[in-house]
Amino acid sequence: MKFGNLVIAGIVTGSIYAVFAVCVAVWYRVSNILNLAVGDFAMVGALGVDYLFRVENWPLPLAIAGTLAAIALFGYAYDRVVLSLAQDRRRHEGIVVTFFFTFALSFFIEGIAQILFGTNVHAAPALWPGNSLTLGSGLNIERAGILVLGCAVLSGGMFALYIRYTLSGKAMEASGENALGARIVGIDTRQYRRIIFVITALLAGIFGIVESPITGYTYISGATISLTGFIAAAYGGFRNPGRALVAGLVIGVLEALLGGYVSPEYGDTVMYAILAALVLARPRALGFESAVSN
Amino acid sequence: MTTDLTPLRQGLAARLSGRAGAGGPLATTGLVVAIGLVVVLAFGQQYAGSVLVLAFTYAIVTTGMAVQIGFSQQIAFSQSVFMGLGAYGAAMLNTHFNLPTLAAAPIMMAGSALVALLLGSVVTRASGLALAVATIMLPLIATGYVSSAGYLGGSVGMPLSGNLWQASSPEAIAVGNGLVTVVLLGAVVFVASRILHSDIGLELYALGVDERTAAAMGIATPRRKLELFVLGSAFAALGGAVYAGTQLFVPATLVSSAAELSLLIMLFVGGRRSILGAVVGALLVQYVSGASEWVSVNILLVEGALITVVLLVDPEGLAGIVATLRARLARWWRAAMPPGPASGPAAAGAAPGVTAGVSGGAAPGAVGPRVTGWQARPAPADGAGPPLLECVGVSKDYGGLHVLDEVSLSLPARGRFGLCGPNGAGKSTLLGVIGGTVTPSAGRVLLGGTEVTGLPPQQRFHLGMSRTFQAVHLITGRTVLDNVAVSCLDSHGSSIVRGIGRSRLNEARGKAAEALDYLGMAALSGRDVSSLTLESQRMVEFARAIAPRPRLLLLDEPAAGLSEPQRDRLKDVLRAVGELTCVLLVEHDLGLVAEITERIFVLGHGRLMFEGGPSEFNDSAVVNSLLIGQ
Numbered sequence: 001m002k003f004g005n006l007v008i009a010g011i012v013t014g015s016i017y018a019v020f021a022v023c024v025a026v027w028y029r030v031s032n033i034l035n036l037a038v039g040d041f042a043m044v045g046a047l048g049v050d051y052l053f054r055v056e057n058w059p060l061p062l063a064i065a066g067t068l069a070a071i072a073l074f075g076y077a078y079d080r081v082v083l084s085l086a087q088d089r090r091r092h093e094g095i096v097v098t099f100f101f102t103f104a105l106s107f108f109i110e111g112i113a114q115i116l117f118g119t120n121v122h123a124a125p126a127l128w129p130g131n132s133l134t135l136g137s138g139l140n141i142e143r144a145g146i147l148v149l150g151c152a153v154l155s156g157g158m159f160a161l162y163i164r165y166t167l168s169g170k171a172m173e174a175s176g177e178n179a180l181g182a183r184i185v186g187i188d189t190r191q192y193r194r195i196i197f198v199i200t201a202l203l204a205g206i207f208g209i210v211e212s213p214i215t216g217y218t219y220i221s222g223a224t225i226s227l228t229g230f231i232a233a234a235y236g237g238f239r240n241p242g243r244a245l246v247a248g249l250v251i252g253v254l255e256a257l258l259g260g261y262v263s264p265e266y267g268d269t270v271m272y273a274i275l276a277a278l279v280l281a282r283p284r285a286l287g288f289e290s291a292v293s294n
Numbered sequence: 295m296t297t298d299l300t301p302l303r304q305g306l307a308a309r310l311s312g313r314a315g316a317g318g319p320l321a322t323t324g325l326v327v328a329i330g331l332v333v334v335l336a337f338g339q340q341y342a343g344s345v346l347v348l349a350f351t352y353a354i355v356t357t358g359m360a361v362q363i364g365f366s367q368q369i370a371f372s373q374s375v376f377m378g379l380g381a382y383g384a385a386m387l388n389t390h391f392n393l394p395t396l397a398a399a400p401i402m403m404a405g406s407a408l409v410a411l412l413l414g415s416v417v418t419r420a421s422g423l424a425l426a427v428a429t430i431m432l433p434l435i436a437t438g439y440v441s442s443a444g445y446l447g448g449s450v451g452m453p454l455s456g457n458l459w460q461a462s463s464p465e466a467i468a469v470g471n472g473l474v475t476v477v478l479l480g481a482v483v484f485v486a487s488r489i490l491h492s493d494i495g496l497e498l499y500a501l502g503v504d505e506r507t508a509a510a511m512g513i514a515t516p517r518r519k520l521e522l523f524v525l526g527s528a529f530a531a532l533g534g535a536v537y538a539g540t541q542l543f544v545p546a547t548l549v550s551s552a553a554e555l556s557l558l559i560m561l562f563v564g565g566r567r568s569i570l571g572a573v574v575g576a577l578l579v580q581y582v583s584g585a586s587e588w589v590s591v592n593i594l595l596v597e598g599a600l601i602t603v604v605l606l607v608d609p610e611g612l613a614g615i616v617a618t619l620r621a622r623l624a625r626w627w628r629a630a631m632p633p634g635p636a637s638g639p640a641a642a643g644a645a646p647g648v649t650a651g652v653s654g655g656a657a658p659g660a661v662g663p664r665v666t667g668w669q670a671r672p673a674p675a676d677g678a679g680p681p682l683l684e685c686v687g688v689s690k691d692y693g694g695l696h697v698l699d700e701v702s703l704s705l706p707a708r709g710r711f712g713l714c715g716p717n718g719a720g721k722s723t724l725l726g727v728i729g730g731t732v733t734p735s736a737g738r739v740l741l742g743g744t745e746v747t748g749l750p751p752q753q754r755f756h757l758g759m760s761r762t763f764q765a766v767h768l769i770t771g772r773t774v775l776d777n778v779a780v781s782c783l784d785s786h787g788s789s790i791v792r793g794i795g796r797s798r799l800n801e802a803r804g805k806a807a808e809a810l811d812y813l814g815m816a817a818l819s820g821r822d823v824s825s826l827t828l829e830s831q832r833m834v835e836f837a838r839a840i841a842p843r844p845r846l847l848l849l850d851e852p853a854a855g856l857s858e859p860q861r862d863r864l865k866d867v868l869r870a871v872g873e874l875t876c877v878l879l880v881e882h883d884l885g886l887v888a889e890i891t892e893r894i895f896v897l898g899h900g901r902l903m904f905e906g907g908p909s910e911f912n913d914s915a916v917v918n919s920l921l922i923g924q
Contacts, residue, residue: 085606097609099369100562103555104601111595220552227430227551234427269438272431279428280416 001138006260007253012145012214014252015152019207020229021236021244022156023200028238030175031193033087033098037106039225041071041201042208044109046217047117049124049209060125068205075201078105079194088190106223113219123212144213151210155203156245163241172196231275251275319487326483326573330476338469341584347472349580350479351536356561356572357482358529361489362522363558364566367502368421370429371554372413375436376527378549379406380534382446385544388456395456395539396474399532406531407524414523418516421505436549451545458539471540478536479573482529485794487569489525492797493785496772498522500780504767506731511781511838512755521790559601565613567771574612680743682707682876683728683846688737690723690900697723698734699900707845710872712887713880715897716920721880722764722850724897728878729761729848730754742845752786758845762835762852768823775819778806778838809841813867829860833867840871847877853886865890884921888912896920 023038048067052058058066086101132142163169175182175189182189208217215221232251236244254274259267330350337343355377363369380402387398417428441449459470489495500508501518509515538544547553556579564575579600583593608614681704690698698720705711715721726732728739730751739747741757749757760781768777782805784798810816815833818826823834832852839847852868853861861883868890871877881887887894888908896904896911898920904911911917 082602082606097562097605100558100601100605103558104598104605106598107555107559107594108598108602111592111598114594115592223552227434231427231431234423238423265442266438269435272434272438276428276431276435279424280420 002260003257004139006256008139008141008145010253010256011249012142012148012252013255014249015149016207016211016225016248017228017232017252018245018248019152019155020204020225021232021248022159022241023203024229024233025236025238025241025244026159027193027196027200028233029177029241030172030189030196031083031087032179033083033102033193034230034233034238035197035200036099036102036226036230037109037222038200038204038229039227040106040109040113040222041075041204042211042225043113043217043219043222044071045205045208046124046212047113047122047208047219048205050122050212051117053125054122064124064209067209068202071201071205072198075198076194079197083193083197084190087193106226110219110222117219119219121216121218123216124209126213127210142214144210147210148207148214151207159241234279235275319484319491322487322569323480323484325570327476327480330479331473334469334472334476338472339465343468343472345581345584346577347475347540348537348584349577350472350475351533351540352557352560352580353573353576354475354479354482354536355530355533355557356564356576357479357486357569358526358533359557359561360566360569360572361486361498362526364561364568364572365490365495365502366498366519366522368418368519368522369426370417370523370526371426371551371558372410372417372429372432372523372527373530373557374549374551374554375432376406376410376530377534377537377553377557378436378440378544379409380531381538381544381548382440382452382534383531384535384538385452385454388454388538389452393456394460395454395458395535398456399478399535399539402531402535403528407528410524410527411520414520414527418519418523421519430551433549433551433554437546437551440546440549447544447546449546451543451548453543454538455542456539457542458536475536475540478532482532483569483573486529488795488797489790489793490569491799492793493783493799493802494518494788494790494793494797496769496776496780496799496802497783497785499769499772503769504763506751507763507767508780509751510729510731510755510761510763512752512783512786512842513780514752514786518790525790556597559597561611563601563604563611565611567610568613571611571613578612681705682742683878684738684740685724685728686738686740688724688727688734688739690720690727690732691735696900698727700737701897701900701902702737703895703902703905705846705876705878708872708874708876709893710868710877710879710891712891712894713878713897714882714884714887714894714917714921715903719897719920720900721897725761725848725850725878725880729759755842756786759848760839760842760844760846761848762832762839762850764850764854766828766831766835768831768834770824771822773819774815774821774823774826774834774837775803775806775810777823777834778809778819778841779803781838781842782806782809806837806841809837812840813837828855829857832856836867840875843875845875847871847875849877849879849881851881852879853881853883861886 020038020042024035027033027035045067048070049060049063052063052066053060056063082101082105086098126144128143128147130143132140133146134140163173171182171187172192174185175187175192179189228251229248232248233244235247236242238244251271255268255271258271262270333346334343337346355373359373380399383402383405384395384398387393387401388395393401417425420428440446446452457467457471458474459467461467461470490498497508497513497518500511500513501515505515534544534548537548560575560579561572562575563579564573565571579597582596582600583590589596604611604615608618610617683703683705685701685703688698688701689696701720701724713721713724723732727734727737730746730749730753734747737747738745741754741759744757746754746757746759769780779799779802782802784801785792807816807819810819813833813836815830815837818830818834823831826834832855836849836852839849849868853864856864865886868877868879872890879887879891888911891908893905893907894911895902896914896917898916903920904914904916906914
């Protein structure tokens with residue numbers, strides 16, 4: 001049953017990675033910027049709700065709404081001020097420089113979180129309290145895990161439907177394919193960059209709130225999640241949300257299995273080594289064709 | 295306002311960062327060492343001194359990063375790992391073998407270089423995002439390993455007792471440590487600026503602009519990328535050993551991704567394309583973080599805000615900001631001065647009335663073999679000898695899509711030839727197959743009777759093939775002369791270490807000057823390329839393509855974006871060059887092709903649909919239906 005439990009735990013973590021990878025990939029399609037701060041919004045979601053609920057004694061629904069509103073407002077302001085200055089008002093600087101804006105954002109959010117929430121491990125209160133559920137013969141799944149999976153399926157499905165069946169979804173696709181061309185035919189690419197940025201930040205915040213009872217968060221937890229999401233998105237060539245989703249799930253399961261069977265200490269190390277080797281061995285197959293020289 | 299400033303600004307940015315020759319390696323090194331020595335001697339025994347010594351330690355690492363990442367655009371997240379390797383290695387050697395830390399430093403540099411060579415030979419096969427993604431996992435792997443390795447002190451870190459500088463009193467140790475650090479930093483700055491000023495440095499600049507163009511200019515891009523990786527890693531290891539010897543403790547966090555990001559932030563705050571900027575960035579970030587209690591606790595917030603603001607103001611960091619300010623000051627100074635003959639040449643550069651271009655002295659009559667300097671390689675008389683270029687049954691499939699289908703053509707040693715076809719006909723692919731950037735699915739390419747089908751572009755360059763690309767890829771911040779000299783370098787086979795000692799850049803510049811002279815562009819040679827018009831930039835690329843005296847010249851849409859008179863000038867140049875060498879021209883301007891070429895190949899749906907002279911070309915029904923739609 002160890003295997004089954006590890007796979008279940010892996011799917012739960014993997015679905016988090018998958019959602020973050022999808023967030024990175026979707027926004028990269030629109031903005032050509034890699035968002036390395038997406039995990040920090042999850043951290044803010046978890047710690048913000050905890051802070052408002054536990055320390056400030058707000059009612060839980062209000063705490064959640066307040067935290068999400070703060071995230072949305074911050075995301076909007078950041079796009080309006082920094083991203084519009086960085087991307088709209090000067091010539092294109094290429095990926096090397098824009099990379100650094102989200103790095104910096106991640107540092108900045110973590111710095112603020114350190115001041116606001118301190119350095120201890122906290123978590124938002126469980127939304128579905130109770131012991132983990134037991135399925136059949138010894139398979140355990142935590143209630144928060146079920147919520148995470150549910151949210152992942154729901155948000156992933158909505159994204160897919162949105163892109164596939166709505167006009168604005170197609171317009172969003174177009175603005176990622178060729179920003180200038182999209183603008184010429186009347187699509188406001190900046191608006192899509194802004195909307196998707198805020199939506200992905202909110203989504204990350206929600207996942208932080210839902211997931212935090214399982215792992216707990218500190219002010220720097222976001223960096224690791226972002227990095228894993230980034231790596232998963234990389235395996236989807238950064239532009240393919242579907243493949244990013246699969247990659248996120250695979251990485252989650254791989255992490256759990258390596259941690260359970262190889263070694264709890266070196267599990268992550270081995271996993272990253274495998275992932276790095278994969279990029280180098282089969283770059284083309286993983287969607288890096290344009291980035292690889294012969 | 296700002297657009298007017300751009301050329302001046304970039305020229306000054308170049309000056310400031312020691313790019314365009316001014317402020318040579320010795321001056322840069324002297325400045326860093328002098329300031330460092332003064333600081334250490336003045337504050338060495340105080341807290342501020344210890345902060346600055348740590349900053350100098352990081353500056354050793356960021357200087358290497360400026361060469362590896364800033365100039366060459368090879369983003370690798372490996373510095374913190376190699377810094378950790380140097381630090382842990384020095385600590386181990388000191389603790390277990392009683393080796394002084396200063397002696398351990400070169401050992402760890404060599405060891406890290408070896409590790410980097412092995413790792414880099416795998417990692418640097420990738421470039422761009424793939425390189426970034428593959429190397430971003432290195433700090434994660436290293437952190438995972440270090441924090442569970444008991445013999446390295448686990449997740450806390452490893453203490454050691456060996457100071458970098460051994461002395462009896464704590465004061466003498468503090469000052470000695472600081473002085474050794476400054477001297478080592480000076481050495482690193484010297485090596486880095488020597489390399490950047492040499493002919494190999496010019497190769498690195500070219501690599502940073504566009505890897506494909508660099509390869510087409512004969513630069514062995516895989517080798518240079520590997521060397522950069524090794525160089526950056528060795529410098530990082532030296533920084534790590536110095537860290538161990540001055541802090542007497544190696545924290546496990548030294549190898550983490552957060553440490554890697556901090557290093558990158560130092561580099562980008564200072565200015566990624568400036569050696570001095572890299573040093574200043576490290577000093578600033580470290581000094582700020584050590585300056586007050588509040589800042590050191592909230593360092594993440596401060597670093598995040600700092601890098602955002604600096605990059606918003608100028609992507610070239612502080613070096614770029616300083617350059618802009620200097621340019622503003624210079625402009626204000628010139629405006630304040632009464633106009634006189636003294637301000638002639640300097641003012642002409644910025645005056646809008648003076649159009650940079652192949653004009654005036656370079657009028658059609660002036661173009662041609664009037665100067666004996668530039669000459670094509672001796673070629674056999676027309677018709678004699680084997681054909682220069684032969685494509686035999688070349689095909690290219692992408693999946694099920696046949697882009698090229700059994701294309702065969704052959705070109706003699708001299709003359710002008712055109713390659714035309716509608717969009718998607720396979721022109722660019724065929725040019726890629728000839729140039730070596732596209733591997734054909736079937737068929738062979740021969741150059742002067744030698745099979746070159748599997749050879750990379752840089753080797754084809756050495757066999758006498760030279761080309762231009764549709765997009766302009768010039769090194770902004772360097773002169774026209776240096777940009778042309780890129781294709782005349784003789785350093786392709788030398789290792790990067792040679793760049794520290796001897797530079798043959800002036801010989802390459804000599805050849806470049808001949809080509810510019812031949813094209814009547816000698817007057818432009820001292821100008822920064824970013825101050826030129828599109829036509830002049832295209833002509834610089836053209837000069838760069840002919841400067842190595844190629845046997846075969848491939849031109850990809852040289853007339854795109856040019857005006858009618860500019861096209862006329864281009865025609866004259868092409869006519870003259872075609873008398874000496876073989877020119878293959880891919881062009882949409884059918885009039886231009888029909889006017890100046892002697893034989894035209896037309897591709898349609900991946901097949902060779904037509905081959906003939908200009909008059910047949912004009913009359914051909916096939917050509918008309920394909921290209922004009924009649």
